[in-house]
Amino acid sequence: EDKVVQSPLSLVVHEGDTVTLNCSYEVTNFRSLLWYKQEKKAPTFLFMLTSSGIEKKSGRLSSILDKKELSSILNITATQTGDSAIYLCAVNAGGTSYGKLTFGQGTILTVHP
């Protein structure tokens, strides 16, 4: 059974801090790893990492995939209160379950002013 584990489960920081969120996975036929941000509604897409694209960056957010360690990190620098959300990591496995995402538990990030 595919498994995705995120840590920490929750994190409280102050504006300006840098945070690192972790995601590890055990899946068969790995295709990609995705990061999402969820506020009050449904998740919004952040990054997709694959064997051919193991590092992504967008503004203050960046993510790296370590295929050897079967893990990924999501970094947020100079955090702002608007970064407060649940961050979800999901893995897309291939084979008969192509396209199906297995989600981690999520990390609840709270950024205080």
Next chain:
Amino acid sequence: GAVVSQHPSRVICKSGTSVKIECRSLDFQATTMFWYRQFPKKSLMLMATSNEGSKATYEQGVEKDKFLINHASLTLSTLTVTSAHPEDSSFYICSARDRGFGEQYFGPGTRLTVT
């Protein structure tokens, strides 16, 4: 980014009635759509995978006769919660996979409350 809509965003129904939730991909074709359920402060739980023109694939423990899924076109999938009960109250989210790029985009979700 790609846009996925869901309708309704919020619905309250009486126990025993059925509720239909629509999921549409607005600017891309989605051969596959997924339906998730999310409890408060919990992660998303995949309920079923919906493929255009074929029967949905349900995850273990999800009753296919209770959660009817139809994916009649490349831009529309529907989830019908039949004979709803209070324990079906939850946040239901759909996602659509872009045929071209493989990324999944989520709809805004539907909050179902069964009284």
